[in-house]
Amino acid sequence: MHLTNLKLSNFKSYGDLDADFCPKVNCLVGNNGVGKTNLLDAMYYLSFCKSSRGSGDVPNMRRGEDFFAIHGRYETGGVEASASCVCRKGQPKQMKWNGRVCKTLGEHIGRLPLVMVSPLDQGLITEGSEARRKFVDGVLSQTDRVYLDHLLQYSRALEQRNKLLKLFWEAGSWDESQMGVWDEQLVRHGEVLRSGRESFFTDFVPLFDDYYGWITDGGERGEIRYVKDGEGPLAEQLAAARRRDRQALFTTAGPHRDDVELMVGDMAVRRYGSQGQQKTFVLALKLAQFEYIYRHGGVKPILLLDDVFDKLDMVRVTQLVELVGSDRFGQVFLTDTQPGRVEGVFEAIPQVEHLICTVENGSLTKMES
Numbered sequence: 001m002h003l004t005n006l007k008l009s010n011f012k013s014y015g016d017l018d019a020d021f022c023p024k025v026n027c028l029v030g031n032n033g034v035g036k037t038n039l040l041d042a043m044y045y046l047s048f049c050k051s052s053r054g055s056g057d058v059p060n061m062r063r064g065e066d067f068f069a070i071h072g073r074y075e076t077g078g079v080e081a082s083a084s085c086v087c088r089k090g091q092p093k094q095m096k097w098n099g100r101v102c103k104t105l106g107e108h109i110g111r112l113p114l115v116m117v118s119p120l121d122q123g124l125i126t127e128g129s130e131a132r133r134k135f136v137d138g139v140l141s142q143t144d145r146v147y148l149d150h151l152l153q154y155s156r157a158l159e160q161r162n163k164l165l166k167l168f169w170e171a172g173s174w175d176e177s178q179m180g181v182w183d184e185q186l187v188r189h190g191e192v193l194r195s196g197r198e199s200f201f202t203d204f205v206p207l208f209d210d211y212y213g214w215i216t217d218g219g220e221r222g223e224i225r226y227v228k229d230g231e232g233p234l235a236e237q238l239a240a241a242r243r244r245d246r247q248a249l250f251t252t253a254g255p256h257r258d259d260v261e262l263m264v265g266d267m268a269v270r271r272y273g274s275q276g277q278q279k280t281f282v283l284a285l286k287l288a289q290f291e292y293i294y295r296h297g298g299v300k301p302i303l304l305l306d307d308v309f310d311k312l313d314m315v316r317v318t319q320l321v322e323l324v325g326s327d328r329f330g331q332v333f334l335t336d337t338q339p340g341r342v343e344g345v346f347e348a349i350p351q352v353e354h355l356i357c358t359v360e361n362g363s364l365t366k367m368e369s
């Protein structure tokens with residue numbers, strides 16, 4: 001599956017853009033702030049119906065405009081497909097797949113698998129547990145609709161339960177049976193999340209080990225481990241946390257508190273890892289994410305590598321492009337500020353099909369292909 005053409009209207013820094021791409025490695029080169037990441041973000045929108053930046057829709061409308069539109073043409077298994085996303089101020093956003101409006105955004109997510117590697121991923125290591133849960137949930141949601149459904153229902157139940165805790169506190173009252181309704185919901189969906197995450201880690205860890213070893217030449221061992229918020233049946237955990245919840249006014253136990261431990265050797269990467277080690281770790285996580293989605297969905301995701309070359313030496317950069325340029329991967333988009341570096345890479349590995357474009361003033365210019 002690959003993106004053959006992208007059209008943008010009023011998306012971020014772009015007025016009108018119409019660009020064709022090659023099925024393998026596409027390089028977007030240009031100075032800081034020219035719109036390279038914005039272009040990747042438009043592709044992200046077509047897969048996930050939202051920005052990779054976690055912003056709402058309106059900030060993505062070109063300054064002074066009141067709508068944006070993104071149209072992508074894809075080729076999947078020799079068949080043409082199209083996706084579009086149109087947002088107008090004050091109106092619900094509209095996603096279309098092959099010209100037909102998607103009734104829900106959830107219906108569309110998963111059709112165009114995509115993995116983005118960006119400097120923001122550093123948050124997987126440096127931020128709190130939410131970032132890591134989102135990573136795991138995100139991968140699972142792309143490959144397992146049932147999981148996504150339970151995740152959405154769990155989140156809804158959690159929100160209602162937290163509201164109720166506040167409501168009871170404000171009213172100075174308590175109703176065990178009302179609370180029990182939400183407990184049942186949390187248990188029903190939460191147990192599915194937990195077992196889904198467990199089997200995810202069983203499959204994911206070997207993929208991670210593989211890529212981590214590849215990036216570090218087997219020099220060190222990175223480790224990831226699923227850390228549940230508590231052991232035993234969820235119903236018992238919720239019951240045990242009852243008094244604490246009433247004081248905290250939110251639900252203090254459950255899968256929404258699970259975490260992932262990231263270690264190099266026997267040390268936490270977050271505390272003791274060097275910048276280089278952290279970067280290696282994140283890259284291995286994301287490449288493993290690619291592999292996981294491919295194995296579970298049968299389609300090679302589009303891979304977006306945003307500014308990943310920084311802090312890597314030329315040997316590593318070349319190895320990385322050779323890897324993602326191989327048959328193991330599908331279409332790739334990468335960004336870089338240094339045209340010389342990108343050209344140098346393809347001089348070393350000319351066999352990899354590629355397209356180099358410079359980005360400037362809201363347009364793309366082909367340099368070579």
Ligand SMILES: Nc1ncnc2c1ncn2[C@@H]1O[C@H](COP(=O)(O)OP(=O)(O)O)[C@@H](O)[C@H]1O
Pocket residue numbers: 011012013014030031032033034035036037038039059060061062063
């Ligand atoms: N809604 C918007 N309207 C106009 N310009 C925008 C909008 N959102 C972002 N930009 C501009 O996009 C530029 C950043 O683009 P980006 O793709 O991140 O650059 P880079 O090439 O460094 O990746 C900034 O100059 C910013 O002002």
Ligand SMILES: [Mg+2]
Pocket residue numbers: 033036037038306307335
């Ligand atoms: Mg950028």
